[in-house]
Amino acid sequence: MTKTNLITGFLGSGKTTTILHLLANKDPAEKWAVLVNEFGEVGIDGALLADSGALLKEIPGGCMCCVNGLPMQVGLNTLLRQGKPDRLLIEPTGLGHPKQILDMLTAAVYEPWIDLRATLCLLDPRQLLEEQYTSNDNFRDQLTAADIIIANKEDKADASSTAALDAWCKTHLDGRELRFTSRGEIDGALLDLPRNGAREVPTSAAHQHGHSMERGLGALSLPGHQRWRRSLNQGQGYQACGWIFDSETQFDTIGVLEWARLAPVDRVKGVLRIPEGLVRVNRQGNDFHIETQSVAPPDSRIELITSGDADWNALQSSLLKLRLTASD
Incomplete structure (x- = not known):
């Protein structure tokens, strides 16, 4: 077992x-x-x-x-x-x-x-x-x-x-x-430590999630010439927007950190390729933690979650401008 x-x-x-x-x-x-x-x-x-x-x-x-x-x-x-x-x-x-x-x-x-x-x-x-x-x-x-x-x-x-x-x-x-x-x-x-099987667990409230995939130039696996894609999700009063970029895409280090720090959302998590290797970003509200390593990840991913409204197109536009190499 x-x-x-x-x-x-x-x-x-x-x-x-x-x-x-x-x-x-x-x-x-x-x-x-x-x-x-x-x-x-x-x-x-x-x-x-x-x-x-x-x-x-x-x-x-x-x-x-x-x-x-x-x-x-x-x-x-x-x-x-x-x-x-x-x-x-x-x-x-x-x-x-x-x-x-x-x-x-x-x-x-x-x-x-x-x-x-x-x-x-x-x-x-x-x-x-x-x-x-x-x-x-x-x-x-x-x-x-x-x-x-x-x-x-x-x-x-x-x-x-x-x-x-x-x-x-x-x-x-x-x-x-x-x-x-x-x-x-x-x-x-x-x-x-043991589980208390006698503890009554509340029944979950009804909840739903809506999914939407909007491709910049690619699907999740990013085959061929496709460079990135965007996905949306919503439910429980929250909405999320995430991007995944191919292995050839690098981001300006200072620029992408400022983008993550200032994004008007509740939650930011990401693993991104930068010239120095990789940077992990983890932000909850105003708490912002970053970690860098010299070994680059196979791709770049970043996700934003918010309980309010967000202009995903504007955030995406500013994120795309931070790429150091881009043909799309």
């Missing part, structure tokens, strides 16, 4: 960073797998996890629990039966609901395959100060369904967010374990 954990948390809470930390500190003798789902269409988290050494399966473009769970079933079956990992980490989109996923993982068909352990929920306590989060059913239900709450980004905490977390704990923690950390640096031993 494969030891399995659900790693949840709303947009920008630090799920992928936490999983990267866990993978970097696991027992090297163990084989781990990650099933990752993103709200957007272009697979940023998959790119971030690509060099982690784990078996990886991506489900882009909405919630893995949608379409009667078929995308999740396919990905889950592939990893379990072909990969036979010692441990499986499942990272749903930050806009996903845990109910259907947990129901599937505890179904009789998976009993011989899955040893379901504690569900962890990453929380940025500052989000408890904003009504757009606290009024969101998925945000609340992710926390309710978790066995362990990880108060992440402790280095960003202030008196207001600390007070908000204290107030939330008094009425919602309900005897569960609460851990504090920064940059997702949690103890891997938490993964082996």
